[in-house]
Amino acid sequence: MKNILIIGAGRSSTACINYCLSQAKKNGWFITVADASPELAEKRINGHPNGRSAWLDVNKKNDRKDLISRQDIVVSLLPAHLHLMVATDCIQLKKHLVTASYVSHEMYRLGDEARDASLIFMGEMGLDPGIDHMSAMKLLNEIRAKGGKISSFKSYAGGLIAPESDDNPWHYKFTWNPRNVVLAGQGTAQFYEGGKYKYIPYSRLFKEYHLVDVPGMGEYEAYANRDSLLYREIYGVEGIPNILRATLRHRGFCDAWHALVKIGLTDGSYPIHDADKITYHEWMNAYLPEGNGSVKERMAAFLGEEINSSVMKKLDWLGLFRKKKINLSQATPALILERLLLDKWTLKTKDKDMIIMQHEIEYELDGKRKLVKSSMVMKGNDSIDTAMSRLVGLPLGIFVKLIIEGRITTTGVNIPVMEEVYNPVLEELEEYGVEFKETEIDLD
Amino acid sequence: MKNILIIGAGRSSTACINYCLSQAKKNGWFITVADASPELAEKRINGHPNGRSAWLDVNKKNDRKDLISRQDIVVSLLPAHLHLMVATDCIQLKKHLVTASYVSHEMYRLGDEARDASLIFMGEMGLDPGIDHMSAMKLLNEIRAKGGKISSFKSYAGGLIAPESDDNPWHYKFTWNPRNVVLAGQGTAQFYEGGKYKYIPYSRLFKEYHLVDVPGMGEYEAYANRDSLLYREIYGVEGIPNILRATLRHRGFCDAWHALVKIGLTDGSYPIHDADKITYHEWMNAYLPEGNGSVKERMAAFLGEEINSSVMKKLDWLGLFRKKKINLSQATPALILERLLLDKWTLKTKDKDMIIMQHEIEYELDGKRKLVKSSMVMKGNDSIDTAMSRLVGLPLGIFVKLIIEGRITTTGVNIPVMEEVYNPVLEELEEYGVEFKETEIDLD
Numbered sequence: 001m002k003n004i005l006i007i008g009a010g011r012s013s014t015a016c017i018n019y020c021l022s023q024a025k026k027n028g029w030f031i032t033v034a035d036a037s038p039e040l041a042e043k044r045i046n047g048h049p050n051g052r053s054a055w056l057d058v059n060k061k062n063d064r065k066d067l068i069s070r071q072d073i074v075v076s077l078l079p080a081h082l083h084l085m086v087a088t089d090c091i092q093l094k095k096h097l098v099t100a101s102y103v104s105h106e107m108y109r110l111g112d113e114a115r116d117a118s119l120i121f122m123g124e125m126g127l128d129p130g131i132d133h134m135s136a137m138k139l140l141n142e143i144r145a146k147g148g149k150i151s152s153f154k155s156y157a158g159g160l161i162a163p164e165s166d167d168n169p170w171h172y173k174f175t176w177n178p179r180n181v182v183l184a185g186q187g188t189a190q191f192y193e194g195g196k197y198k199y200i201p202y203s204r205l206f207k208e209y210h211l212v213d214v215p216g217m218g219e220y221e222a223y224a225n226r227d228s229l230l231y232r233e234i235y236g237v238e239g240i241p242n243i244l245r246a247t248l249r250h251r252g253f254c255d256a257w258h259a260l261v262k263i264g265l266t267d268g269s270y271p272i273h274d275a276d277k278i279t280y281h282e283w284m285n286a287y288l289p290e291g292n293g294s295v296k297e298r299m300a301a302f303l304g305e306e307i308n309s310s311v312m313k314k315l316d317w318l319g320l321f322r323k324k325k326i327n328l329s330q331a332t333p334a335l336i337l338e339r340l341l342l343d344k345w346t347l348k349t350k351d352k353d354m355i356i357m358q359h360e361i362e363y364e365l366d367g368k369r370k371l372v373k374s375s376m377v378m379k380g381n382d383s384i385d386t387a388m389s390r391l392v393g394l395p396l397g398i399f400v401k402l403i404i405e406g407r408i409t410t411t412g413v414n415i416p417v418m419e420e421v422y423n424p425v426l427e428e429l430e431e432y433g434v435e436f437k438e439t440e441i442d443l444d
Numbered sequence: 445m446k447n448i449l450i451i452g453a454g455r456s457s458t459a460c461i462n463y464c465l466s467q468a469k470k471n472g473w474f475i476t477v478a479d480a481s482p483e484l485a486e487k488r489i490n491g492h493p494n495g496r497s498a499w500l501d502v503n504k505k506n507d508r509k510d511l512i513s514r515q516d517i518v519v520s521l522l523p524a525h526l527h528l529m530v531a532t533d534c535i536q537l538k539k540h541l542v543t544a545s546y547v548s549h550e551m552y553r554l555g556d557e558a559r560d561a562s563l564i565f566m567g568e569m570g571l572d573p574g575i576d577h578m579s580a581m582k583l584l585n586e587i588r589a590k591g592g593k594i595s596s597f598k599s600y601a602g603g604l605i606a607p608e609s610d611d612n613p614w615h616y617k618f619t620w621n622p623r624n625v626v627l628a629g630q631g632t633a634q635f636y637e638g639g640k641y642k643y644i645p646y647s648r649l650f651k652e653y654h655l656v657d658v659p660g661m662g663e664y665e666a667y668a669n670r671d672s673l674l675y676r677e678i679y680g681v682e683g684i685p686n687i688l689r690a691t692l693r694h695r696g697f698c699d700a701w702h703a704l705v706k707i708g709l710t711d712g713s714y715p716i717h718d719a720d721k722i723t724y725h726e727w728m729n730a731y732l733p734e735g736n737g738s739v740k741e742r743m744a745a746f747l748g749e750e751i752n753s754s755v756m757k758k759l760d761w762l763g764l765f766r767k768k769k770i771n772l773s774q775a776t777p778a779l780i781l782e783r784l785l786l787d788k789w790t791l792k793t794k795d796k797d798m799i800i801m802q803h804e805i806e807y808e809l810d811g812k813r814k815l816v817k818s819s820m821v822m823k824g825n826d827s828i829d830t831a832m833s834r835l836v837g838l839p840l841g842i843f844v845k846l847i848i849e850g851r852i853t854t855t856g857v858n859i860p861v862m863e864e865v866y867n868p869v870l871e872e873l874e875e876y877g878v879e880f881k882e883t884e885i886d887l888d
Contacts, residue, residue, distance in 0.1 A: 188714055194734050196726070197717045201708035203647040208733070264645035270632055273641045282640070289652070290638050 002029045002404050003070060007058065007086065008077030009035035009044045012100075014384070015393025016075060017044045017051075023401060024050035034067060058082055069093050073400055076101075083107065087121060094119060096403050100126030100392050108413050115412035124415040125399050126392035127355065128157045131376075131429070133231070133415055134395070134422035135436050136359050139374050140235060141419065143363050148370075152362035153237050156212055156222050158248025159388050162354040162379045165347075169314050171250035173345045175353040175380075175388045182266055182338045184247070191228035195241035200224055206258035212248065214358055214375055215439050221254045222246040234417055248356055256314040259303050260337065263287050268334035275336060276329035280320050283336070296321045318344055347383035354379045355387045357436075362443065369443035374436045391434065398428045446473045446848050447514060451502065451530065452521030453479035453488045456544075458828075459837025460519060461488045461495075467845055468494035478511060502526055505533075513537050517844055520545075527551065531565060538563060540847050544570030544836050552857050559856035568859040569843050570836035571799065572601045575820075575873070577675070577859055578839070578866035579880050580803050583818050584679060585863065587807050592814075596806035597681050600656055600666050602692025603832050606796040606823045613758050615694035617789045619797040619824075619832045626710055626782045628691070635672035639685035644668055650702035656692065658802055658819055659883050665698045666690040678861055692800055700758040703747050704781065707731050712778035719780060720773035724764050727780070740765045762788055791827035798823045799831045801880075806887065813887035818880045835878065842872045 006017055013033070020031045031048075034056035035041040041053030058064055058078060068074055068089045073096045076086045080101040090097045091113050103123035114121045124130055136155055143150060161173040174181060189200040200208055209221045228245040232238045249257075260266055264287055272283065285295045288302055296316070300307045315321070318340060326336055347353065358375040380386035399416070402408050402424055410418055416425065426436075450461055457477070464475045475492075478500035479485040485497035502508055502522060512518055512533050517540045520530045524545040534541045535557050547567035558565045568574055580599055587594060605617040618625060633644040644652055653667045672689040676682045693701075704710055708731055716727065729739045732746055740760070744751045759765070762784055770780055791797065802819040824830035843860070846852050846868055854862055860869065870880075 188708060188711060190714075190717075197730050198733075199708060199716075199730050201711060201731075203706070203708075262647070264632060264643055264647075267632060267645060270634075272643075273634075286641050286643050287645075289642075 002027070002072045003032065004029055004073050004075065004400055005032045005034060005068060005071040006075045006077065007034045007056065009033050009037065009041040009053075010077065012389050012392055013044060013077045015390045016077065016396045017393075019394055019397030020075075020400060021045070021048045021051055023397070024048070027401070027404065029404070032067070032071070058085065061085075065089050065093065068095055071095055073098065073403055075099070075396055075400060077396075080104070083123075090119065090121070091117060097121045098125055098396055098399055098403075099123050100130060100396055102129060103413060103415060111413040118411050120403060120408055120411055121413045122399060122416060122421075123413065125395050127388065127395070128357070130395050130416065131391060131426075131434070132157055132357060133417050134426055135357065135374060135376065136235060137417045137419075138422050138426060139359055139361060139372070139436075139438075140237065143361060143365075143372070144236075146365065148363035148365040150237065150240050150361060150363045151369075152242035152360070153235070153240060154242070154244045154246070154360040155358075156220075156246050156248050156360075157357045158220065158355070160248065160250060160354045160356060161347075162352040165351040165353075166250070168344065169310075169317050170253060170256060170345070172253055173347050173351065173353070174342070175347065175386055178338050178342055178345075179334075182334050182341065183268060185223060185226065186266070187226050189224035189226050189228070191224050191245070192232075192241065192243040197229075203261065204258075206254045206261055209249075209254040210246075212246075212358065212360075214248075214356055214377070215373060215437070217356065217375075217377060219251060220248040220356065221251060222248055223254055234415065242362070248358075252310055252314075256311045259305070259311050259315060262303065263299075265333045265337045268332045271330045271332055272326075272336065275326050275331045277325070279323045279325050280340070281323045283326060284320050294321075347386075349383050351383050352380045353383075353386045353388055355391055370440055371443055372438055372440045374438045376434060376436045378434060390432065394429060394432055394434070395425055398425050401428075446471070446516045447476065448473055448517050448519065448844055449476045449478060449512060449515040450519045450521065451478045451500065453477050453481065453485040453497075454521065456833050456836055457488060457521045459834045460521065460840045461837075463838055463841030464519075464844060465489070465492045465495055467841070468492070471845070471848070473848070476511070476515070502529065505529075509533050509537065512539055515539055517542065517847055519543070519840055519844060521840075524548070527567075534563065534565070535561060541565045542569055542840055542843055542847075543567050544574060544840055546573060547857060547859060555857040562855050564847060564852055564855055565857045566843060566860060566865075567857065569839050571832065571839070572801070574839050574860065575835060575870075575878070576601055576801060577861050578870055579801065579818060579820065580679060581861045581863075582866050582870060583803055583805060583816070583880075583882075584681065587805060587809075587816070588680075590809065592807035592809040594681065594684050594805060594807045595813075596686035596804070597679070597684060598686070598688045598690070598804040599802075600664075600690050600692050600804075601801045602664065602799070604692065604694060604798045604800060605791075606798040609792070609795040609797075610694070612788065613754075613761050614697060614700060614789070616697055617791050617795065617797070618786070619791065619830055622782050622786055622789075623778075626778050626785065627712060629667060629670065630710070631670050633668035633670050633672070635668050635689070636676075636685065636687040641673075647705065648702075650698045650705055653693075653698040656690075656802065656804075658692075658800055658821070659817060659881070661800065661819075661821060663695060664692040664800065665695060666692055667698055678859065686806070692802075696754055696758075700755045703749070703755050703759060706747065707743070709777045709781045712776045715774045715776055716770075716780065719770050719775045721769075723767045723769050724784070725767045727770060728764050738765075791830075793827050795827050796824045797827075797830045797832055799835055814884055815887050816882055816884040818882045820878060820880045822878060834876065838873060838876055838878070839869055842869050 031051040032054050033041040033044050034054040038053050038055040045051035045053050076083050076099045084106050094117050159175045185205045186202050191198050209223045211219045212222045225245040288298045300312050305312050355378045360373050362371050378387040475495040476498050477485040477488050478498040482497050482499040489495035489497050520527050520543045528550050603619045629649045630646050635642050653665045655663045656666045657663050669689040732742045744756050749756050799822045804817050806815050822831040
């Protein structure tokens with residue numbers, strides 16, 4: 001019997017735990033779900049005979065090591081900064097480790113030790129990062145294998161609301177960490193275009209979006225990610241002239257979000273005075289010079305919008321001009337906005353989310369220029385069984401199975417860009433409806 | 445004989461050291477100038493019989509304490525973060541301390557100990573902060589003394605180039621730390637207007653400047669400081685509806701600086717790729733989407749400027765569109781800009797700088813609303829004897845004299861807002877040509 005420890009029983013753990021439990025009986029696995037809340041862990045196990053819950057305060061070293069020592073594989077769903085403790089234990093106790101988080105520099109430094117112990121520490125094994133790496137590498141390697149010369153790599157992903165559940169003027173609801181949505185894009189986006197580095201500072205990031213056609217779905221807005229160049233080497237695309245990674249939103253989102261950025265509402269660096277006393281209306285007034293006209297009229301003028309423009313309607317719908325108290329003390333603009341959006345952008349019970357991922361690759365083969373698009377669209381069932389949680393959790397579970405089946409020869413600290421990982425994971429994901437559809441057109 | 449230690453013999457120390465030396469003989473003072481470079485310290489003393497230089501590595505605790513133990517008063521001209529070490533020694537060895545730097549939280553925490561030891565630790569005793577506090581407090585207290593009810597306090601200051609030395613299209617040269625000029629305003633400016641808090645994010649700070657008339661000098665552009673509200677309590681103006689502190693620039697500066705901000709050139713948070721290989725022309729191209737037209741034409745379109753507008757001429761004059769190599773490796777945009785500006789904005793030997801400071805206070809007295817402006821304009825003699833260095837150094841020296849003369853009863857950690865400080869300091873500053881001229885008009 002193989003023992004699998006899943007640390008963290010939060011909302012994003014469901015799909016991974018369910019997958020592992022579904023495989024447990026036939027494969028002879030035993031799943032331990034550990035959390036600071038044993039009730040939550042118990043709920044995830046839900047009486048399954050091949051599972052048990054464990055109470056774990058992850059900061060208690062002895063408890064942690066005791067639990068890990070009795071496993072074969074550890075899946076850490078902890079917040080990213082806590083993985084390193086677990087990873088250090090795994091080195092010492094010789095256990096494999098799988099996470100869906102970005103691999104930190106500190107984690108990469110454990111690479112030699114993990115390799116020496118013949119262990120696989122796989123990070124970025126979720127959706128984005130995760131499925132994006134796997135599907136991009138598969139496509140890139142297929143084109144390279146047939147002799148294609150790649151000249152452009154663009155990769156898009158968005159966690160969206162499905163059209164049938166889209167009932168607000170922003171065409172957006174939270175399907176992921178709201179704080180990350182509010183702070184998204186801060187810094188300077190960097191990418192590569194026409195063989196040259198390009199930069200877009202945050203202050204104009206949401207204004208300088210472009211449109212992306214997703215076959216069968218229509219057009220979406222895309223704003224550049226900060227990290228387009230991060231995977232150049234690992235994807236083997238260092239030499240090519242166009243590299244972009246970007247985030248997708250429904251039409252109309254970016255212009256309105258740009259208005260929030262321009263006003264100053266996404267800033268998390270200083271507290272608003274008297275945020276516990278003033279109204280949203282007064283808050284908006286605080287960003288405008290004194291003048292004639294209502295706050296809403298002056299805001300429209302400041303933004304260069306008509307009073308009834310689509311952007312102004314979105315701001316209005318959020319209640320930014322309402323004489324209602326904010327009721328938060330010592331809150332930053334970003335926090336006030338996040339709380340306001342939480343009220344407005346929460347999934348209703350029956351709402352379906354939707355993930356779109358699309359890679360666009362231009363290449364030359366036999367003297368002809370081609371563009372291939374590889375697109376994946378997946379919808380959730382409801383506000384609990386979301387496409388987001390499924391697509392983050394399934395790759396983790398599938399990869400655990402690959403390790404147990406002895407199909408992984410790679411050791412050390414890695415992200416899923418190797419064929420022996422992406423091929424079987426993507427293949428099994430198809431059984432769960434995760435399908436990339438390719439369309440190719442000639443560019444000449 | 446009184447012993448005065450001045451730590452730091454850098455460029456900004458000249459006026460303070462010269463003042464102290466000039467007072468030394470008649471008052472029986474002995475001045476020790478300590479620096480990591482004994483030659484530089486020696487040069488400042490310049491053979492004066494009442495002075496000597498000392499070699500000091502300020503991080504060497506024993507050397508530092510040995511030197512301080514033999515003094516009566518210490519003036520620290522060190523970088524701000526090094527004052528605290530000196531302050532701790534001064535507590536232990538029972539010496540007074542004077543600096544021109546902002547008083548840090550850590551420094552304020554020494555207040556009780558300094559008071560218990562009957563010591564005065566005076567910070568912010570330069571120009572801005574320094575003369576701004578003293579002149580503002582004098583004016584505010586005079587109005588309050590005659591029964592005036594203050595409704596608006598605005599305070600402006602600028603380190604500028606004198607009109608007779610203004611020979612570039614920006615109407616600006618460096619008379620102070622270039623790095624601080626490049627990074628000025630980052631964050632969010634906060635002030636108080638019409639009884640309400642107001643916020644201006646950095647991305648629109650230089651666009652939302654206003655004009656300030658300085659009697660006899662004409663109009664200047666003013667952009668809000670980040671810290672307008674910092675001194676509300678200490679100035680005793682907490683209750684009044686309008687409080688603003690702002691920075692002055694010659695006409696035309698702010699629109700052009702806003703263009704640099706908008707492009708993204710003042711960002712110090714990430715390095716530009718291949719900054720050692722590319723030209724300024726390529727650097728500008730990196731902020732623009734690919735398209736038709738020259739980089740300069742596309743930049744004009746992006747900024748919403750005519751190709752020959754005043755703003756575009758200023759950018760052109762900096763050489764931002766020249767095919768000349770940047771030649772800096774791993775440099776941030778802010779650093780590249782700073783180095784470029786250093787070439788362009790350096791004072792020539794005979795150039796005169798100019799300091800303008802102006803307070804504008806509205807108040808009501810006997811049912812009548814009045815506006816009083818108190819303005820100070822001072823020019824330097826040349827690029828060494830600048831108004832800036834004089835106005836930073838003289839208050840320090842004068843305050844040392846006040847301590848020695850026993851005219852200071854205040855103890856603890858302070859900034860110069862008390863009458864026993866500002867009256868004699870401002871009075872003696874007048875002998876050096878530092879004169880605030882008042883003009884008053886009726887507003888009704």
